[in-house]
Amino acid sequence: MEFGWTAxxxxxxxxxxxxxxxxxxxxxxxxxxxxxxxxxxxxxxxDFCAELASRNLLVPNWPRAHGGEDAxxxxxxxxxxxxxxxxxxxxxxxxxxxxxxxALMKYGTPEQLEKYLPPIREGQAVWCQGFSEPxxxxxxxxxxxxxxxxxxxxxxxxxxxxxxxxxxxxxxxLLARVPASHGGAQDKSGIVILLxxxxxxxxxxxxxxxxxxEGDIHEVFFxxxxxxxxxxxxxxxxxxxxxxYALQHERxxxxxxxxxxxxxDRAVGKLKESGRWDDPSVQEKAGQAxxxxxxxxxxxxxxxxxxxxxxxxxxxxxxARWAIVLxxxxxxxxxxxxxxxxxxxxxxxxQAHHQRAIAAGVASGAAEIQLNLIARRWLELPSxxxxx
Amino acid sequence: MNYGLTEDQQAVLSELERLIAGTAPDxxxxxxxxxxxxxxxxxxxQSGFLDIAREDGFGPLDxxxxxxxxxxxxxxxxxxxxxxxGPALGLPVGLRPVALVEHDPLKPARFLPRAGVLLADLxxxxxxxxxxxxxxVPVDSLFAYPYGRLETLDGLETKDVADxxxxxxxxxxxxxxxxxxxxxxxxxxxxxHVKDRRAFxxxxxxxxxxxxxxxxxxxxxxxxxxxxFRAAWSDSEADAALAAAFAQKRIPQFxxxxxxxxxxxxxTLEFSLHLWTYRLRALSGELGGAAAQARQAALAxxxxxxx
Numbered sequence: 001m002e003f004g005w006t007a008x009x010x011x012x013x014x015x016x017x018x019x020x021x022x023x024x025x026x027x028x029x030x031x032x033x034x035x036x037x038x039x040x041x042x043x044x045x046x047d048f049c050a051e052l053a054s055r056n057l058l059v060p061n062w063p064r065a066h067g068g069e070d071a072x073x074x075x076x077x078x079x080x081x082x083x084x085x086x087x088x089x090x091x092x093x094x095x096x097x098x099x100x101x102x103a104l105m106k107y108g109t110p111e112q113l114e115k116y117l118p119p120i121r122e123g124q125a126v127w128c129q130g131f132s133e134p135x136x137x138x139x140x141x142x143x144x145x146x147x148x149x150x151x152x153x154x155x156x157x158x159x160x161x162x163x164x165x166x167x168x169x170x171x172x173x174l175l176a177r178v179p180a181s182h183g184g185a186q187d188k189s190g191i192v193i194l195l196x197x198x199x200x201x202x203x204x205x206x207x208x209x210x211x212x213x214e215g216d217i218h219e220v221f222f223x224x225x226x227x228x229x230x231x232x233x234x235x236x237x238x239x240x241x242x243x244x245y246a247l248q249h250e251r252x253x254x255x256x257x258x259x260x261x262x263x264x265d266r267a268v269g270k271l272k273e274s275g276r277w278d279d280p281s282v283q284e285k286a287g288q289a290x291x292x293x294x295x296x297x298x299x300x301x302x303x304x305x306x307x308x309x310x311x312x313x314x315x316x317x318x319x320a321r322w323a324i325v326l327x328x329x330x331x332x333x334x335x336x337x338x339x340x341x342x343x344x345x346x347x348x349x350x351q352a353h354h355q356r357a358i359a360a361g362v363a364s365g366a367a368e369i370q371l372n373l374i375a376r377r378w379l380e381l382p383s384x385x386x387x388x
Numbered sequence: 389m390n391y392g393l394t395e396d397q398q399a400v401l402s403e404l405e406r407l408i409a410g411t412a413p414d415x416x417x418x419x420x421x422x423x424x425x426x427x428x429x430x431x432x433x434q435s436g437f438l439d440i441a442r443e444d445g446f447g448p449l450d451x452x453x454x455x456x457x458x459x460x461x462x463x464x465x466x467x468x469x470x471x472x473x474g475p476a477l478g479l480p481v482g483l484r485p486v487a488l489v490e491h492d493p494l495k496p497a498r499f500l501p502r503a504g505v506l507l508a509d510l511x512x513x514x515x516x517x518x519x520x521x522x523x524x525v526p527v528d529s530l531f532a533y534p535y536g537r538l539e540t541l542d543g544l545e546t547k548d549v550a551d552x553x554x555x556x557x558x559x560x561x562x563x564x565x566x567x568x569x570x571x572x573x574x575x576x577x578x579x580x581h582v583k584d585r586r587a588f589x590x591x592x593x594x595x596x597x598x599x600x601x602x603x604x605x606x607x608x609x610x611x612x613x614x615x616x617f618r619a620a621w622s623d624s625e626a627d628a629a630l631a632a633a634f635a636q637k638r639i640p641q642f643x644x645x646x647x648x649x650x651x652x653x654x655x656t657l658e659f660s661l662h663l664w665t666y667r668l669r670a671l672s673g674e675l676g677g678a679a680a681q682a683r684q685a686a687l688a689x690x691x692x693x694x695x
Contacts, residue, residue: 009389269690280683282681284686291634299614308390319606
């Protein structure tokens, strides 16, 4: 057991920090106020990710065969940690790298790989995730958007909601259900994954004004949208397996606690400057916020360690996700109580953190689902449906 | 970064588990508040596991692994201070059990009725007192540790040790590692209970209200454990305070929930949950409690010079 970094890992971290110093513009903090789905950050992410790509730092975790570097698991993770520490300048593209690309590599056809992977690894692709619907959020299997099989593909009708980045996305990783009238099963096996071109006729995107920043959440309407069969990922009936694979990558890859930790460090600096740090109750609350960040870090590291040592995945991702929700909110509560001026126009980074923290327990599935999964998979408690 | 156990660590823990299993209560023992396990204590003294931090190739992390493993067991023995505090303060091998106390050497201390030595944190120095068991007055309490106190230091061998910071740092790490083990032991007991116990036609553990709080308890156990191990590995002031703060902050809710899900059964000595929760409750108040540790963690992480 060892909790330190190797010299190579430390050098890698230093290299990324230096690069961030070079690449982030002076107004990055102000820009981060607009949120990762905003016009500004989306446009910036394309320049920034192209720079990372030119240094082999965009998709180093990918296999060489697909343009990556076969990088060590920890090297990729350190990259993500440093990106999150400064507010994730890869914007919407982090998810391409973490899970869209890997899901395509595992389940995509050669034609799909050729079409979709190059723009991702060049840092020019924006994807959105067409999962949630008005009546199917965390309960994903309840989705109702229909994909009716037609000659050469599918006609998609329905709507998605809470869709991040839809306003700028080129492609939607879309989940839809083949209706029973066309032979689709009514359970999870009736779902198909379609890689829908967002410029297709019949797609309408509506931004939903929200507390969490402009351009972050949308409603997406599909009105008889044609998606060619060639753009279906995997086979009919295979979607749930692919979703689980993708989510496994999605939830492991995000070092959100690092953003919380850095903003907490920053807040303490401000409290010292303004003379408020000497209050023992402020110190105590800062210590409590700190312990939540560090607990989340240790649990996330445990997941990454499992990947690095090629151990089978377990329910630790769910345990860590809960800890991350506590950390984001613990830091946010501390900041809101002790530095309220940050939310009164004085600190765009604090506001950006606040906006992410309040979504932490909701985005990517409600945190209560994580608690269900911890109960079931980690503690091996009986199902709620169990009757004697 | 590697969360896996080395072969040596695996061997140590495996042997330790064998010792624990070999000294487990037989089920016919009369329930007690704080049954000290002399058999396990002797096995530990002979095996040298509590001196592991002094061995070449081993260190405080290995000691913390031993402490956490022992605390998962229902048997109560003094291990944490012997394994983590004693070696750092240069106590001679075999001078144990070690009792710890703050401010006043005459205050009640855990394990004092069995202790060979008492270390008292007097603020500016550590007072090391060689304990004469005949001079210790046992103190009855609900806590699942044998407590005792000295009425006077007159006639006892004492000496001053300058290094208060080391005492406190290792005490915090020891406390966190022991709490992590106690939490794991308690949670395992209650998880089995809610799988077996049925109400309204299904196991208690099938109710979401219970599942969610036990899931939160599981996160508490895991976080506490890794923070404690990291603190032992780094042996840093900030990590130690952070680990102790986390453990102490979470203990009240953790203990409340686990007793709640055990119902009236959890209030009996027969059920044995108190063997872990009443160790935890005792630990929650040491070194000034969660607020003091959190402040210390903050001050060590963000020292004034770094302002």
